[in-house]
Amino acid sequence: MNDGLLSDNINALCQDEKGSIWVGTSEGISKFDGKSFYNITQAKGLVNNNVFDLLSDSKGRVWVATIGGVSMYEGGKFRNLTTENGLLSNIVYCVKEDKSGNIWLGTYDGVSVWDGNKFKNYTKVHGLPNERVESIMIDHSGNAWVGTYGGGIAKFVKGRFDPVQMSEGINSNIVKSLCEDREGNYWLGTLNGLYKYNGDRFVSFTSADGISNNNVLSVFPDSVAAFGLER
Numbered sequence: 094m095n096d097g098l099l100s101d102n103i104n105a106l107c108q109d110e111k112g113s114i115w116v117g118t119s120e121g122i123s124k125f126d127g128k129s130f131y132n133i134t135q136a137k138g139l140v141n142n143n144v145f146d147l148l149s150d151s152k153g154r155v156w157v158a159t160i161g162g163v164s165m166y167e168g169g170k171f172r173n174l175t176t177e178n179g180l181l182s183n184i185v186y187c188v189k190e191d192k193s194g195n196i197w198l199g200t201y202d203g204v205s206v207w208d209g210n211k212f213k214n215y216t217k218v219h220g221l222p223n224e225r226v227e228s229i230m231i232d233h234s235g236n237a238w239v240g241t242y243g244g245g246i247a248k249f250v251k252g253r254f255d256p257v258q259m260s261e262g263i264n265s266n267i268v269k270s271l272c273e274d275r276e277g278n279y280w281l282g283t284l285n286g287l288y289k290y291n292g293d294r295f296v297s298f299t300s301a302d303g304i305s306n307n308n309v310l311s312v313f314p315d316s317v318a319a320f321g322l323e324r
Contacts, residue, residue, distance in 0.1 A: 097130035098123045107147040109155055117144030122157065138171035140164045141183075148188045148196070156196060158185035163198060179212040181205045186227040192235040199226030199239060204254075220254035222247055230271035230279070240268025240281060246290075260295050263288065270312045282309035 098116065105117035114125040121134035121142040134142050141161025148156040157164040162175035162183045175183050184201035191197060196207040203216040203224045216224050222244030230238045237249040245266040247254040259266055265285035272280050281288040286299035286307045299307050 097132070099130075099132050099134075104145055105147040105158075107149045107155065109149045110153040115147050115149075115155060117147045117157065119143050122147075138164070138173075140171070140173040140175065145185060146187045148190060150190045150196065151194055156188045158188045158198065160184050163188065174207070174212075179205070179214070181212075181214045181216070186225075187229050189229040189231055189237075191231050191237060197229050197231070197237055199229050201225050204229070204239060215249075215254065219252070220247065220256065222254070222256040227269055228271045228282075230273060232273050232279070233277065238271055238279065240271045242267050246271065246279075246281065257290070263295055263297070269310050272312045272314050274314050280312045280314075282312040284308055287312065 099122070100118035100120040102119040103116055104119065107115050109115060116123040116125065121132060121139060122144060123130045123132050133139055139157065139159070140163065141159035143160040144157055145160065146158040150156060155166040157166065160183070162173055162180060163185050164171045164173050174180055180198070180200065182200035182202035185198050187199040189197045194209070198205045198207065203214060203221055204226050205212045205214050215221060221239070221241065223241035225242040226239045227242050228240035232238060238246055239254065240246050243266055245257060245259045246268055247256040265283035267284045268281050269284065270282035274280065279290040281290060284307070286297050287304060287309045288298070289296045298304055
């Protein structure tokens with residue numbers, strides 16, 4: 094790339110505690126300090142170049158979810174965590190931090206939660222409707238929700254996942270992204286539209302309602318509501 098960015102295939106963004114922007118791509122990370130890009134790949138310690146998600150946590154660390162495990166950046170260097178360290182799968186789609194500082198990782202084979210020392214793993218045995226978890230959300234009350242590839246969504250309650258019954262009119266149970274708006278509604282980005290869930294019922298938004306594409310890969314809240322990004 095002429096501007097210094099590793100790749101125009103961008104999967105994730107985050108801002109670290111110093112204000113630098115981390116751009117996760119299919120070929121590594123491009124870190125922007127406001128003037129120029131500094132590129133980070135496996136040659137510089139990253140566990141894998143194909144980055145799916147990024148998180149800047151409350152301790153100032155940056156977490157990198159990849160197709161080869163997860164990297165945690167702290168003190169100028171990476172610590173890599175894989176199945177050899179207890180991670181369920183090296184294919185890690187998403188990473189979130191809960192209110193206690195635990196790091197939640199959605200993987201191809203379930204959810205792994207890092208408490209700072211070890212992983213606690215959750216699979217179908219613990220109620221997951223599908224073990225391929227592509228999105229995680231921590232709501233305002235501190236509850237963890239997951240979006241799965243083929244099983245819809247589930248809420249983590251007392252050590253187990255409680256799947257939400259997807260109502261009639263929901264045309265996709267492949268949930269790529271989750272967020273909560275300021276009114277407490279949950280928004281789901283799926284491969285067949287955007288859905289709003291108020292705890293009782295779902296409302297759908299598709300191209301027929303004005304969104305540009307039914308393939309909604311990312312949703313995020315702003316000060317008013319929530320928006321979906323399609324590509």
